[in-house]
Amino acid sequence: MSVAEQPSGNVGKVMRRKEDPPLITGKGRYVDDITLPGMLWASFVRSPEAHATITSIDTSAAAAREGITAVFTGADMTDVPAPLPMAWAPPGVQVNNPEHWALAKDAVKHVGDPVAVVIGEDRYAVQDAVEDVFVDYEPLPVVVDPEQAIAGEPFVHDSLGTNRVHEWSLAGGDVEAGFAEADVVVERRVVNHRIAGAPIECRGVIAEYRPGQLTLYSATQVPHFVRLFMALLLGIGEDRVRVIAPDVGGGFGQKLQVYGEELVACWASRRLGVPVKWTETRSENMSVAHQGRDQISRVRMGAKRDGTITAFHVKILADFGAYNMILTPLIPSLGAFVMGGCYKIPNVQTDIVGVFTNKCPTDAIRGAGRPEATQMIEVTLDQVAHELDMDPVEIRRRNFIPAEDFPAATATGVVYDSGNYDGTLDKLLEHVDVPAFRAEQEKLRSEGVYRGLGFCTWTEICGLAPSRVTGPAGVGVQAGLWESAMIRVHNTGAVTVYTGTSPHGQGLDTAFAQIVADKLGVDPAVVEVVHGDTAIGPEGRNTYGSRSLATGGEAVCKATDKVVEKVKQIVAAELEAAPEDIEVAGGKFSVKGSPDKGMALADVAGVAYIGAVPEGMEPGLEETNFYDPENFVFPFGAHACIVDVDAETGKVKVLRYVAVDDCGNPVNPLLIDGQIHGGVVHGIGQALYERVHYDADGQLVTGTFVDYALATAAELPNFETDRTITPSPVNSMGVKGVGEAGTIAASAAVTNAVIDALRPLGVDYINMPLTPMRVWEAINEGSAAS
Amino acid sequence: MSTVPVRLNVNGVKHTLEVEPRLLLVHALRDKLALTGTHVGCDTSNCGACTVHLNGEAVKSCTMLAVQADGEEVTTIEGLGTEDDLHPVQEAFWNNHGLQCGYCTPGMIMAGAALLAENPDPSETEVRHALEGNLCRCTGYHNIVKSILDAAGRSSSEVSA
Numbered sequence: 001m002s003v004a005e006q007p008s009g010n011v012g013k014v015m016r017r018k019e020d021p022p023l024i025t026g027k028g029r030y031v032d033d034i035t036l037p038g039m040l041w042a043s044f045v046r047s048p049e050a051h052a053t054i055t056s057i058d059t060s061a062a063a064a065r066e067g068i069t070a071v072f073t074g075a076d077m078t079d080v081p082a083p084l085p086m087a088w089a090p091p092g093v094q095v096n097n098p099e100h101w102a103l104a105k106d107a108v109k110h111v112g113d114p115v116a117v118v119i120g121e122d123r124y125a126v127q128d129a130v131e132d133v134f135v136d137y138e139p140l141p142v143v144v145d146p147e148q149a150i151a152g153e154p155f156v157h158d159s160l161g162t163n164r165v166h167e168w169s170l171a172g173g174d175v176e177a178g179f180a181e182a183d184v185v186v187e188r189r190v191v192n193h194r195i196a197g198a199p200i201e202c203r204g205v206i207a208e209y210r211p212g213q214l215t216l217y218s219a220t221q222v223p224h225f226v227r228l229f230m231a232l233l234l235g236i237g238e239d240r241v242r243v244i245a246p247d248v249g250g251g252f253g254q255k256l257q258v259y260g261e262e263l264v265a266c267w268a269s270r271r272l273g274v275p276v277k278w279t280e281t282r283s284e285n286m287s288v289a290h291q292g293r294d295q296i297s298r299v300r301m302g303a304k305r306d307g308t309i310t311a312f313h314v315k316i317l318a319d320f321g322a323y324n325m326i327l328t329p330l331i332p333s334l335g336a337f338v339m340g341g342c343y344k345i346p347n348v349q350t351d352i353v354g355v356f357t358n359k360c361p362t363d364a365i366r367g368a369g370r371p372e373a374t375q376m377i378e379v380t381l382d383q384v385a386h387e388l389d390m391d392p393v394e395i396r397r398r399n400f401i402p403a404e405d406f407p408a409a410t411a412t413g414v415v416y417d418s419g420n421y422d423g424t425l426d427k428l429l430e431h432v433d434v435p436a437f438r439a440e441q442e443k444l445r446s447e448g449v450y451r452g453l454g455f456c457t458w459t460e461i462c463g464l465a466p467s468r469v470t471g472p473a474g475v476g477v478q479a480g481l482w483e484s485a486m487i488r489v490h491n492t493g494a495v496t497v498y499t500g501t502s503p504h505g506q507g508l509d510t511a512f513a514q515i516v517a518d519k520l521g522v523d524p525a526v527v528e529v530v531h532g533d534t535a536i537g538p539e540g541r542n543t544y545g546s547r548s549l550a551t552g553g554e555a556v557c558k559a560t561d562k563v564v565e566k567v568k569q570i571v572a573a574e575l576e577a578a579p580e581d582i583e584v585a586g587g588k589f590s591v592k593g594s595p596d597k598g599m600a601l602a603d604v605a606g607v608a609y610i611g612a613v614p615e616g617m618e619p620g621l622e623e624t625n626f627y628d629p630e631n632f633v634f635p636f637g638a639h640a641c642i643v644d645v646d647a648e649t650g651k652v653k654v655l656r657y658v659a660v661d662d663c664g665n666p667v668n669p670l671l672i673d674g675q676i677h678g679g680v681v682h683g684i685g686q687a688l689y690e691r692v693h694y695d696a697d698g699q700l701v702t703g704t705f706v707d708y709a710l711a712t713a714a715e716l717p718n719f720e721t722d723r724t725i726t727p728s729p730v731n732s733m734g735v736k737g738v739g740e741a742g743t744i745a746a747s748a749a750v751t752n753a754v755i756d757a758l759r760p761l762g763v764d765y766i767n768m769p770l771t772p773m774r775v776w777e778a779i780n781e782g783s784a785a786s
Numbered sequence: 787m788s789t790v791p792v793r794l795n796v797n798g799v800k801h802t803l804e805v806e807p808r809l810l811l812v813h814a815l816r817d818k819l820a821l822t823g824t825h826v827g828c829d830t831s832n833c834g835a836c837t838v839h840l841n842g843e844a845v846k847s848c849t850m851l852a853v854q855a856d857g858e859e860v861t862t863i864e865g866l867g868t869e870d871d872l873h874p875v876q877e878a879f880w881n882n883h884g885l886q887c888g889y890c891t892p893g894m895i896m897a898g899a900a901l902l903a904e905n906p907d908p909s910e911t912e913v914r915h916a917l918e919g920n921l922c923r924c925t926g927y928h929n930i931v932k933s934i935l936d937a938a939g940r941s942s943s944e945v946s947a
Contacts, residue, residue, distance in 0.1 A: 016880055016881055016883065017880070017883065019888070020879070020880045020885060020888075021869045021880070022869075023885055023888030023891055024863075024872070024876040024879050024880055024885065024888075024891060024892075024895060025823070025863065025864065025866075025867065025868055025869050025872070025876065026821070026822070026823015026824070026862060026863035026864040026866075026892050027823065027864075027869075028823070028888050028889075029822075030822075030825070030889065032816075032822075032825075032826070033816075033822035035820075123813065123817065124806070124808070124809075198923055199887070199889070199923055200825075200827040200833055200835055200887070200889045200890045200921060200922065200923050201825070201827065201887070201889040202827070247887075247888060247889075248887065249825070249827075249887045249888070249889025249890075250886075250887040250889060250923050250924055252923065281829050282827065282828040282829045282830065282833075283829050504887055505886035505887030505888065505924050506886065507883075507886065670883045671883070673883075673929075674883050674886060674924075674925060674929060677925055677926035677927075677928040677929065678886065678923065678924045678925050678926045679926075680926055681926035681927070682923075704828065704829060704830045704832070705828045705830055705832035705833060705921065706830045706832060710921050710923070712917065712918045712919075712920075712921065712927075713913070713914040713915075713917040713918065713920075713922075713927035713930065713931060714914045714915050714917070714918045716914075716926065716927055716928075718910075718928055718931070718932075719926065719928050742926075
């Protein structure tokens with residue numbers, strides 16, 4: 001099917017979102033919008049030190065202030081039986097996992113570590129009182145640089161006697177043998193620096209404990225995980241804990257977490273018998289909500305004279321900050337699974353070492369391990385091409401896994417589901433006239449204008465599932481990563497979809513409604529999608545890892561198919577036909593060939609709910625499915641970026657960005673493009689603007705949006721997007737994920753464009769972020785030391 | 787802490803509030819008047835999620851004290867249009883997928899509406915510069931710019947270079 005063809009059903013059509021009317025009229029309902037009767041406010045006392053022993057805490061002045069109900073420290077929370085969770089236990093690998101308490105007990109390990117919580121009657125009063133909690137700190141030596149941290153003392157956690165978290169490797173083939181065959185070997189020190197998730201809504205919670213029942217509203221991506229851990233850590237039956245993720249103002253991985261503030265609010269509500277609300281400030285968010293990337297990698301790529309890659313070996317030093325959060329040490333491994341990219345490389349090896357430093361912990365941020373891997377592959381490949389005097393497009397084509405090889409097992413044993421990498425590159429080149437660009441580039445150079453064109457061809461691994469691979473016996477995540485859905489057809493024929501995913505901007509209400517509407521012969525307008533409330537619908541596994549459509553959407557399909565099966569039996573009985581002869585067309589279930597005689601879904605529901613169903617059939621019309629796929633899905637694409645670099649100032653301007661993506665069959669092209677746009681800007685931000693920076697004392701320099709440079713509309717161009725369609729064989733819809741795709745591709749495309757612009761000036765590599773200062777320095781050094 | 791009276795005309799409704807002199811306008815709107823469509827996304831006036839109109843001009847309500855708005859007319863997203871009677875900028879955001887998580891959206895719409903009130907036929911560059919004070923993490927701004935141009939009756943260029 002070509003992109004231009006309009007599908008006959010709702011699936012595949014551009015459809016504006018069901019979600020939008022409340023959100024554009026100020027009627028959204030985010031956590032901070034909710035007020036409960038008798039609710040108190042919480043504010044946290046946080047460490048100004050990067051590493052220190054707490055010698056005393058004096059809460060008396062704060063507690064004595066008007067309007068303050070209580071001040072609690074870690075010493076008050078002795079009834080919490082365990083530290084905050086880390087849920088990765090890879091078989092056969094030792095992972096050092098120090099205790100991480102919701103309120104620090106004896107020591108603080110990074111700036112912002114929470115030490116006490118003040119609870120009182122007013123948003124402002126509790127922040128005032130925080131200033132009156134006096135904490136004595138005995139500063140300890142600080143380590144910020146991961147390369148220094150891995151070398152030895154000082155230790156972030158003295159009890160471990162090392163800063164090393166773990167070592168983990170994934171190898172296929174024999175990289176040394178591959179390098180022996182190579183005519184050229186390129187080595188790089190590739191830095192994927194630390195960035196923030198920076199959702200525009202910070203985190204927030206309201207906990208309401210009533211005897212025997214805990215309700216937690218949280219700005220989270222993972223209400224089902226949060227429920228489990230609140231129950232375990234508070235000793236409350238999981239059935240008595242309800243977690244609600246109302247409208248959530250973006251996540252980007254940052255809200256894929258079980259946070260101490262959630263636990264403290266729940267604990268304090270139980271202790272005080274009133275609801276407790278905490279709304280994070282941006283400064284807090286920048287210092288304590290988990291961050292991403294922060295990897296220093298030594299990479300080597302070997303290739304033959306004809307451009308064939310013979311080996312790729314990557315050694316990653318991953319800075320995890322001060323603690324392991326829920327999946328911290330797993331994140332670099334997600335990159336290792338696709339370290340060969342979209343290329344047929346017989347010998348690939350990734351060696352990961354995790355390290356603690358006195359910084360905010362890292363964990364999944366949009367892309368999670370895969371942007372880093374793509375950066376390593378794509379910038380190195382460009383240099384290989386340069387050294388072989390090959391065109392960057394040509395070297396990519398030479399190494400692509402051919403379309404006929406799919407499903408394709410990579411050297412490491414990961415099986416890519418489907419792909420047509422030449423197809424996306426061909427389509428990209430329909431948009432980007434490379435010969436014309438090169439001619440223009442040459443001409444501009446003679447005028448002192450440095451314009452560059454960078455490519456990134458990539459694939460990734462997403463749709464997180466299947467449990468057999470991700471779970472305890474596989475990679476070692478201590479949870480199955482399946483997904484659930486329940487479909488309820490109401491008496492009137494209205495439909496409710498309950499999904500175990502927890503979307504927060506992706507538009508899944510609309511996408512799922514499109515899917516269900518086609519199967520049930522109804523208008524998507526009558527299909528309501530419910531999510532983000534653990535008390536309603538089946539247990540779920542939430543939203544992250546570009547999983548919600550490929551895994552959650554397929555569960556919706558399968559549950560709806562069960563409903564359809566029952567509907568057909570009812571209709572067949574009513575129309576005196578065979579169930580297999582019933583089809584849905586024109587809004588009715590009818591006998592094939594007799595479209596006039598049929599039953600609308602509402603009529604069928606009527607029969608089902610008055611109990612006039614065929615003998616032996618249960619009344620009602622409601623079905624559930626738990627779906628655990630056989631494999632991941634592997635979206636791919638070809639991106640190109642054109643930049644101008646001001647050689648006088650080092651400033652980079654993105655002139656064009658063209659993204660050709662393939663995420664299988666499209667459900668709603670509007671949503672796909674939207675995901676690509678936002679994802680690409682996250683990657684452009686990493687490449688050019690954003691960086692979480694700590695000074696040598698562990699003080700956070702980028703603690704607000706004044707210092708942390710999110711791109712604005714004024715810095716960016718419009719984006720050109722296009723698609724090819726290569727269905728996934730993994731699920732019935734043939735879909736793949738798209739939430740992280742843009743981010744995974746963009747930083748490499750931008751970096752390659754900047755280097756392409758500056759090669760005449762002797763620059764062959766610059767580590768991100770490509771800020772004016774770095775670029776200027778690289779230009780003036782002739783070639784940047786990486 | 788002592789309080790002072792503040793008279794606000796918000797979305798055409800007159801209110802007299804007793805507030806602490808330090809109370810930010812955004813918190814007066816959200817916490818005192820339950821107009822929670824105006825959001826807070828930063829501490830430093832960078833993100834613009836709190837953008838409202840003060841006497842028709844876009845202002846950041848986190849950067850004003852409620853007392854500074856005494857006697858003035860404030861319009862929030864709730865006063866711009868309703869689900870049954872959308873403002874053209876609201877309609878355009880819906881039609882062009884100008885929002886994802888929706889958190890920055892009220893501020894973006896208020897900024898866009900203020901721009902069009904002042905300049906009914908802006909260029910794409912003018913729209914992009916008018917939005918410099920509003921941050922979005924979801925959309926990459928592409929569809930936000932497109933929405934505002936659409937509300938002005940223009941289409942955005944395929945390539946801005």
